[in-house]
Amino acid sequence: MTLSIVATDAADQPARTPELEALYRGFEAELLVPLWTEIGDLMPPSPRSKARPHLWRWNALLPMAERAGELVPVGRGGERRAIALANPGLGGRPFATPTLWAAIQYLNPGEDAPVHRHTQNAFRFVVEGEGVWTVVDGDPVAMRRGDFLPQAGWHWHGHHNVSDRPMAWIDGLDIPFQYFAESTFFELGPDEVETRDAPERSRSERLWGHPGLRPLTHLEPAPATPLLAYRWEHTDRALSEQLALEADGHRATVEPGHAAVRYTNPTTGGDVMPTLRTEFHRLAPGTATAPSRDVGSSVYQVFDGTGQVTVGDHGWTVERGDLFVVPSWQPMALATEHGLDLFRFSDTPIFERLHQHRAHADRP
Ligand code: GTQ
Ligand code: FE2
Numbered sequence: 001m002t003l004s005i006v007a008t009d010a011a012d013q014p015a016r017t018p019e020l021e022a023l024y025r026g027f028e029a030e031l032l033v034p035l036w037t038e039i040g041d042l043m044p045p046s047p048r049s050k051a052r053p054h055l056w057r058w059n060a061l062l063p064m065a066e067r068a069g070e071l072v073p074v075g076r077g078g079e080r081r082a083i084a085l086a087n088p089g090l091g092g093r094p095f096a097t098p099t100l101w102a103a104i105q106y107l108n109p110g111e112d113a114p115v116h117r118h119t120q121n122a123f124r125f126v127v128e129g130e131g132v133w134t135v136v137d138g139d140p141v142a143m144r145r146g147d148f149l150p151q152a153g154w155h156w157h158g159h160h161n162v163s164d165r166p167m168a169w170i171d172g173l174d175i176p177f178q179y180f181a182e183s184t185f186f187e188l189g190p191d192e193v194e195t196r197d198a199p200e201r202s203r204s205e206r207l208w209g210h211p212g213l214r215p216l217t218h219l220e221p222a223p224a225t226p227l228l229a230y231r232w233e234h235t236d237r238a239l240s241e242q243l244a245l246e247a248d249g250h251r252a253t254v255e256p257g258h259a260a261v262r263y264t265n266p267t268t269g270g271d272v273m274p275t276l277r278t279e280f281h282r283l284a285p286g287t288a289t290a291p292s293r294d295v296g297s298s299v300y301q302v303f304d305g306t307g308q309v310t311v312g313d314h315g316w317t318v319e320r321g322d323l324f325v326v327p328s329w330q331p332m333a334l335a336t337e338h339g340l341d342l343f344r345f346s347d348t349p350i351f352e353r354l355h356q357h358r359a360h361a362d363r364p
Helices: 018-029 058-071 175-181 203-208 232-247 348-353
Strands: 054-056 082-084 101-107 112-118 122-125 130-136 139-144 148-151 157-161 167-173 186-188 258-262 277-283 292-294 298-305 307-311 314-318 323-326 332-336 340-346 359-361
Touching (some): 058 082, 122 340, 130 148, 148 277, 277 332, 292 332, 307 323
Antiparallel strands (some): 082 101, 101 167, 112 186, 122 148, 122 167, 130 139, 258 277, 277 340, 292 359, 307 332
């Protein structure tokens, strides 16, 4: 590595005399860097994300995932036929944001994505299709449109397509966070994913899928992610009820026309995973949100409808399946004429736990 100390134009820098240059060469030789040349980058007045606001179109992603399905086998080694969003500000690495991984994953009929486990926290979200079962610690869980399926770190998981049609979905993980934190462990399990005689409903849902009711058999220790599937019918109904209550004159929405829910752990009421926050947002027709910003980054996927998204000085018209990134402290606003449903995930729990979270909404 070569270090290069460059005296900046910042105020109060000493004149670049030969003596000062010699001191700086001395710093370089001893692998030292003074604060006074770096402070603007290291201590900006507010976060300046290297990640950029960016949109990936589903109708560009899906055909390439299908092509990968023809050309690239899935199995041991590569582990997953997953194609990650690479933020244009992050040097071509497969990182949607400095902390978040987002990928489209694709599985052909009969294929297995073999069993493994890793310290990264993960989830699946299904924007369309069905037929794949994800098996978590031996519990087979069906994946269908609108379902959110978490898999907390260090739990065995593999996926198997039991149907006669290919299926695509998105994965969200904290891979970049754990990469930079150097906290990753990884282990291989069986090559085959066992879904024979899988019951319609997962054991997890039979045990934990009853609102407000905790089974007394599992008080201590509580499983990391008790509920392995958050089904669309529940999410959809929760959002419709919020909008219906608002229409009846009750304060039920985040802001007028904006319904939202957070996926939570049924034993704690907190986020489903320690590093990832996951939410679903519904804008009623004719709704526009006030711009807001917060510390940390998020990825959104359009689930249904169309709308306009503004992130910093970028703006897009979005439709089903499109994915976009909101870097730290960039203002974000949404608008829709005919209605818009959005899945969101973020790294907010990391910042909340470290007392670094801040949010600002320009709401009237
Ligand atoms: O499905 O287990 O997109 O381990 C990246 C890493 C998916 C998975 C990804 C993974 C998985
Ligand atoms: Fe995995």
